[in-house]
Amino acid sequence: MTLAATGVTVRRAGEKDAVSGVAPRWVALPETVEEISAVLRACAEQDLAVVPAGGGTKLHWGHPPERCDVLLDMCCMNEIIEHAAGDLVVRAQAGVTMDALAAALADEGQELALDPPFTEHTTVGGTLATATAGPRAFRYGTARDLLIGITVVLADGTVAKSGGKVVKNVAGYDLGKLFTGSRGTLGVIAEATFRLHPLPAERRWIVTRTKVADLAGETLRRLAASQAEPSAVDIDCPDGRNATIAVLVEGSAAGQRAPALRDVLGDGTITAEPPDWWGLILTDDVLLEVRFPPARTAETLAAVGETRFSFRGSPVTGQAYLELWDDVSEEELTAAVDRLRARLEALGGRVTVPASPYEGVDRWGHVSTLPLMRRVKERFDPGRRMSPGRFVGGI
Amino acid sequence: METLIAALRSLLPHDSVITDPVRLRTYECDGLTYHRATPGVVVLPGTAEQVARVVRLCNEFGVPFVARGSGTGLSGGALPREDGVLIVTSKMRAILEIDLGNRRAVVEPGVTNLAITEAVRDRGHYYAPDPSSQQICSIGGNVAENSGGAHCLKYGFTVNHVEACEIVTPDGDLVTLDRMDPGYDLLGAFVGSEGTLGIATKITVRLCRAPESVTTVLAAFESIEQGGEAVSAIIGAGIVPAAIEMMDALAIEAAEAAVACAYPEGAGAVLIVELDGPAAEVERQFAQLREICSDAFELRVAADPAERAAIWKGRKSAFAAVGRISPAYIVQDGVVPRTSLPGVLAAIDRLSAEHRIKVANVFHAGDGNLHPLVLFDDAEPGAGERAEVVSGAILDLCIEHGGSITGEHGVGVDKSRYMPRMFSEDDLDTMQLVRCAFDPRGLANPGKVFPTPRLCGEVPGVRKGVHPLVESGKAEQF
Numbered sequence: 001m002t003l004a005a006t007g008v009t010v011r012r013a014g015e016k017d018a019v020s021g022v023a024p025r026w027v028a029l030p031e032t033v034e035e036i037s038a039v040l041r042a043c044a045e046q047d048l049a050v051v052p053a054g055g056g057t058k059l060h061w062g063h064p065p066e067r068c069d070v071l072l073d074m075c076c077m078n079e080i081i082e083h084a085a086g087d088l089v090v091r092a093q094a095g096v097t098m099d100a101l102a103a104a105l106a107d108e109g110q111e112l113a114l115d116p117p118f119t120e121h122t123t124v125g126g127t128l129a130t131a132t133a134g135p136r137a138f139r140y141g142t143a144r145d146l147l148i149g150i151t152v153v154l155a156d157g158t159v160a161k162s163g164g165k166v167v168k169n170v171a172g173y174d175l176g177k178l179f180t181g182s183r184g185t186l187g188v189i190a191e192a193t194f195r196l197h198p199l200p201a202e203r204r205w206i207v208t209r210t211k212v213a214d215l216a217g218e219t220l221r222r223l224a225a226s227q228a229e230p231s232a233v234d235i236d237c238p239d240g241r242n243a244t245i246a247v248l249v250e251g252s253a254a255g256q257r258a259p260a261l262r263d264v265l266g267d268g269t270i271t272a273e274p275p276d277w278w279g280l281i282l283t284d285d286v287l288l289e290v291r292f293p294p295a296r297t298a299e300t301l302a303a304v305g306e307t308r309f310s311f312r313g314s315p316v317t318g319q320a321y322l323e324l325w326d327d328v329s330e331e332e333l334t335a336a337v338d339r340l341r342a343r344l345e346a347l348g349g350r351v352t353v354p355a356s357p358y359e360g361v362d363r364w365g366h367v368s369t370l371p372l373m374r375r376v377k378e379r380f381d382p383g384r385r386m387s388p389g390r391f392v393g394g395i
Numbered sequence: 396m397e398t399l400i401a402a403l404r405s406l407l408p409h410d411s412v413i414t415d416p417v418r419l420r421t422y423e424c425d426g427l428t429y430h431r432a433t434p435g436v437v438v439l440p441g442t443a444e445q446v447a448r449v450v451r452l453c454n455e456f457g458v459p460f461v462a463r464g465s466g467t468g469l470s471g472g473a474l475p476r477e478d479g480v481l482i483v484t485s486k487m488r489a490i491l492e493i494d495l496g497n498r499r500a501v502v503e504p505g506v507t508n509l510a511i512t513e514a515v516r517d518r519g520h521y522y523a524p525d526p527s528s529q530q531i532c533s534i535g536g537n538v539a540e541n542s543g544g545a546h547c548l549k550y551g552f553t554v555n556h557v558e559a560c561e562i563v564t565p566d567g568d569l570v571t572l573d574r575m576d577p578g579y580d581l582l583g584a585f586v587g588s589e590g591t592l593g594i595a596t597k598i599t600v601r602l603c604r605a606p607e608s609v610t611t612v613l614a615a616f617e618s619i620e621q622g623g624e625a626v627s628a629i630i631g632a633g634i635v636p637a638a639i640e641m642m643d644a645l646a647i648e649a650a651e652a653a654v655a656c657a658y659p660e661g662a663g664a665v666l667i668v669e670l671d672g673p674a675a676e677v678e679r680q681f682a683q684l685r686e687i688c689s690d691a692f693e694l695r696v697a698a699d700p701a702e703r704a705a706i707w708k709g710r711k712s713a714f715a716a717v718g719r720i721s722p723a724y725i726v727q728d729g730v731v732p733r734t735s736l737p738g739v740l741a742a743i744d745r746l747s748a749e750h751r752i753k754v755a756n757v758f759h760a761g762d763g764n765l766h767p768l769v770l771f772d773d774a775e776p777g778a779g780e781r782a783e784v785v786s787g788a789i790l791d792l793c794i795e796h797g798g799s800i801t802g803e804h805g806v807g808v809d810k811s812r813y814m815p816r817m818f819s820e821d822d823l824d825t826m827q828l829v830r831c832a833f834d835p836r837g838l839a840n841p842g843k844v845f846p847t848p849r850l851c852g853e854v855p856g857v858r859k860g861v862h863p864l865v866e867s868g869k870a871e872q873f
Contacts, residue, residue, distance in 0.1 A: 086627060086734040087763070109633060118604050131580075144583050154823075158824035161818070166553075166730045167797035168762040169586050170541045171806055171817055172844065173826040177554075177583025186579075199632030221496055225519070226605035229673050230764045255674035291575045295496035318497075318575075363575045369570050372833070381826040388845045392578040 001069070003028065006038040017071050019051050020064035023070040031076040032191045033151060033159055040188065043070055047365060048386045050155075051245075054126030054182045055097060057118045061130060061354040062183055062288075063363065065217045068390035071186060073365065074125050076112075080104050081191065089148070089165050091193040092126025096112045110196045113140035115320065117281040125189045129179030130354075132201040134279035135157040135232035135248065138224075140197065144182050149193035152178035152186075159190070167195045178376070182354060184387035186380040187394050200231075200250035204258040207246045207275055208268035212305060215245075218300050222264045223247060223295060228257040233316045235297075240305025246275050277312060284355045285376030288322035288340070292349035305344040307336050318349070334382045341365050343393050364392045396435050399456045400477050402575070403438055406448050406498025407781050407828050411486070422481055425466040425473040426528075430808050434461070434475030440485045443561060450594070453841065455481055459838045462594040464504060464533030468540060469726060470807030472589045472843055482594060484535050486510040487563045490514050491597070496601045496871065499558060504595050508542075511600060520602040525551040527711060527801070529836030531546070537594045541587030543803035544636040546669070546708075548761035550603070552803075554586040561597035565834035569596070584829055589805050590840035592833040606671035609637075609701040614666040614691035615659035619643050619756070621690050622664035623737045626760045628687040630733065639761035640667040641708050643740075644767065647709070647715070648753040653716030656709030656814035659693040666691075666760070667710055668718035713757045719821055721753070723779070728804040729793035729843075733763040743767060746788050750781045756790075764802035765789070790817065806844045814846050 003010050009029040018029055025048075030036045043050050048069035053059050055075075077095035084090070085108040092101055098116050101124060115134030116122045122132075128150075133142035140146065149163035152175060162175035179189055223233050231250045237243040239356050245265065249257045255270075262268045281287065288309060292300040297315035304311045304322060313320020328336075333356065342350040345365070353363040367373070370393045377395045380386075389395075402413050413419060414436055423431045435458070440446045448855050453460045459479035466473055475481040476836070487503035490510065494500070495518060500511055508529040511522040524530055525544035532542070537553045538560060550556075559573040560744070572582035587593050590688060616622040622641050629639065631652065642650065642658075642665050658665050668684060672676045680698075688694055697703035709716075717724050731739045747754045755768040765791055771782035790800045790813055800813045814823060823845060831851035 084732060084734065086630065087732040088630065089732070141551065141555055144580055145551065154825065157819050160820060160824060161482075162824045162826065164765055164797065164799050164817075165768045166802070167730055167800050168541075168547065168730050168759070168764045168802040169542060170552075170803060171810075172801050172814065172822070173588060173829050174554075174586075174824065174831070177580045180583070181580055197635065197665060201633065225495075225604045227604065228675060229604075229606075229676075236435050251672070251676050252679040256675040266840065295494070334791065350575050350577065359499050367576055368579055369572060369576065369578065372564065372570065372581060375832040376579055376829065379832045380513050381711065394641070395578075 001042045003039065005044050006040050006042050007008040007315060008035045013071060019068050020060050020062070020070065021061055022064045022068045023176055024051065024068045026069065027071045027073050029073050029076050029147045033153065036072070036188055036190050036369055037154045037157040037159050038071070039072060040153055043385060044156050044383065047383065047385070049388055050343065051387050052125070052129070052188045052276060054095060054123030055121030058126055058130050058132070059124050062390040063394065066384070072240055075188065084165070085107065085110060087165070088196040089167070089193060091149070091165060091191060092124050093191050094123060094189045096124050098122045098124065105196060106199060109199050110193050111199050112146065113197045114143055114146060115210060115279045117279060121314070124192055124343050128180050128192060129182060129184050135234040135314050137319070138233065138314060144177045146194050147176045147192055148182060148195050150189060150215050151191040152179055152188060153384060154187040157387050163193065163194050168215060183391045185377060185391045187386055199256050200254065201252045202254035203248065203272065203373065204249055204254045205263045205271050206258055206268040206276050207244060207271060208246050208265050209242065212241055212301050213259050214300065215243060215298055217265060217295060220297055220315045221295065223261065226261060228260040230261055232314065234278060234314055235311065236275065237301060237311040241312070243301070246278060247275070258275065281323065283325060285357060286324040286328060287353070287355040288337065289352045290320050290322060290344055290349060292318045292344060292347055294318045295363060296347040296349065299347055300344060300349060305342060307340060318380050329358050334361050335357060337361055367392055398446055399452065400436050400534055401612070402452050403436065403449065407440060407445060408419070411441065413437040413439070417527055422463065422475055422483070425463070425468040425471060427469050427471040427807065427809055428856045430471040432477050434481035435479050435865055437483060439483050439486045443563065446594055446596050447563045447567050447569045448480055449480065450563050450565065454567055454836065455862055457836070460843050461840050462535070462590045464536030465507065465531045467528040467532040468536060468805065468807065470801065470809040471727070471806040472540060472736060472805050474808050484533060487596070493670055495520060495602065500601055501597060501599045502534055502599060504533060504538070504574065506532055506533050506534050508537055509784065519605045521605055523547060523613050524553050524558055527714070534598055536598065538598055539588070539590045540805045545640055545759060548638045548639060548759065550634050554583060557582065557586055557598060557695050558601055560585060560704055562593040562594045563593050564593045565696035565836070565839040589807060589844050591844055593829060597798040602624040606866060607676070608677040609669065609671045609676040609703070610666045610677050611697040611706050612684060613695040613706045614668065614688040615662035615664065618663040618665045619689045619740055620737060622666050623740070625666060625688050625690065626736070627734065628821040629684065630761070632683050636668050636761060637671040638667065638669040639759070641665070641758050641760040642710060642713060643756040645753060646713050646757045649716040649720045649748065649755055650709035650713050652719040654712045655706055656705070656780050658709055663685045667706055710757070717755055717768045717770060721749040721772070723771050725782055727765070727767045727769060727786050727789050728801050729765050729790050730802040730870060731763045731765065731793050731796045731798035735796040735798070736760065736763060739765070739796055742792050743789060746785050747753060750785050752778070752785045754780050754785065759802070762802070762850060763798065765793070808843055809843055811846045814844070830865050
């Protein structure tokens, strides 16, 4: 069957549809799980490579695809299928934007406690496929922790689900975890079911400025272990020397709990609004992600301080994005990544490069379980047609 | 088997290979005692390297292996194979590292769940997942089963608290799955795979800070409906308690007979609600809770840890306690959306009447996880069969209401036949792809989780050759 014969809306691709410079031939716009399946079956028959796309905020992340015939635009999969407020569960199609989902849930006083690093256009599917999370991961976990059910479509068109719509469920393998962060290389995330939380009654941020050199590991440790239970701690350090620390406390009595956290910090302003950089990625032509043991935050900041990258991330979860605000040559970037990786790996951390205009950069570093990952990829996508080459080790 | 045993003896210390039929019999079942099989041989490795060598030997001989921790599982996940090797982790009991700065502990798989908390309690921390068997169950078993517990309503399951696992793959390779590593979330797929994707030999768990304040409340209601309404109202008020547990009259009667828990007399249902967190938050939530439970005819609040333990005593002993009121029973584990609880409980009542089989209901009400105890007299002809029917029908109810056939006990051998009722053939085949990637020869705990073991065979479709350098991870392919 050809793509046209599936009956799914398909248009010729234009320049704007290119994925990291690789232009697809067609853009398919499925509206149902069945239509996704029909498109993938047709692509399997014609040996066409497929790259799924949500809002496009992170489509330039990862390697350029080895080939890309069809861009699977998920924008029409934009229905919130079921919000069972009494069960604190929502099921949504993958193309629903995180904004639209948040608005619908807020009507019932609930939220999906994920704060993706882009404010607009980010979709449920894209958030899952890239496993992006924000500062509140400290309290609520990341996408894989809040996902309780998933429907995926495999390269051959097979529709499969795992999990369900109850939070507590250990029946069968958890395909949701496997697909979360798989960057479109195992199949298409079509629908997702999440556990929800009540919207916090109150939120307070305690914000203070400090010199990186004065940032004490002990202060950060005490914040993380505080019985006032902050939901998040985020540090913004644009220049390697000066940092702003913001601590979020939320829930009932947040206002009462905030002073205890300010005492840990030494001083700070208590506000009801986050700082404007809170949890965001502001530029990502070049973007690094670092992970590090929380107790090694000071050393991590010092290592990043020796580069031209800015640091924004959490000293309590040990995750940060590093941004670059001006031009960099391939040589310079490669050297900076290699150097930083050596420093952080010695601390027990990791450096990856989600976005880079250059292919000479080692985006992932050494991944010891790569052979096992390749075996998973081979089983799910033996024809290498799902976002081929985009992920770790060229998977 | 004889040659394999000889090879095992050359690998392991003498007392780590068990072949004596009497001793083998002590391993013939786990906590699900009605499935039994005497293992071909039992080994008790002391190190990860020994586990890896045993698994490699199993590969060499094409013999299946089953891992076992403390053997407390309730779905037969550690049921041995008569033609296979049972790998018991009970000699691997060291807590290797406690790192409070990073809120982590690194432990061997045979360490008990509670031992982790005990090791850090005096420093104000604890390990959150708390299955009822926590005094004896092993952390390796918890990882295999993705164990929950009463407090997972707020704090999540084992999978949410494991940062890394060193595992022996079904091929016998020793690898580390780490949440920090880029790539597929193999750790997430591994936790809860019931021993079918390999054996955990070292586990890094997350430690939680002890809450500032804990308030435990026992509310007694005249009917189970009133109790159910209170649960909905608590969730509706935006409160996420650490735990919400419910017991019905029959379960209360059993607990009373067994441990004299002194729950309020004449209660149709009791609710145990535990609030924890910052003192100011707990105080406000408690005020809300008191209002919500205004229908309760008695409300007890634990004033100290001893009173808290007294409230929990009846609940924690409930499974064993039904032995006092019934000669035999089946412990069921199913999940329904919380809002379906009233309808499902009414349907269980009807099933119970129709089949003349009593059912005591104990459940984690906050997350809709039912543990019906199906009571019967095994001396009465036909009673066991009727109990089986009721027990199975309860799972059907769970599926009908969009729930799950297991919330925390696992599928094991016990429920694999129900998997096709919850999942389509395509769902199960897709799960098998994961299995085949990890265990193409099907040697790791075969016969568990999935109803019909399938052969992995060759990967279908076009298969492009992988360069040896790429395969070994030394080069990347674009």
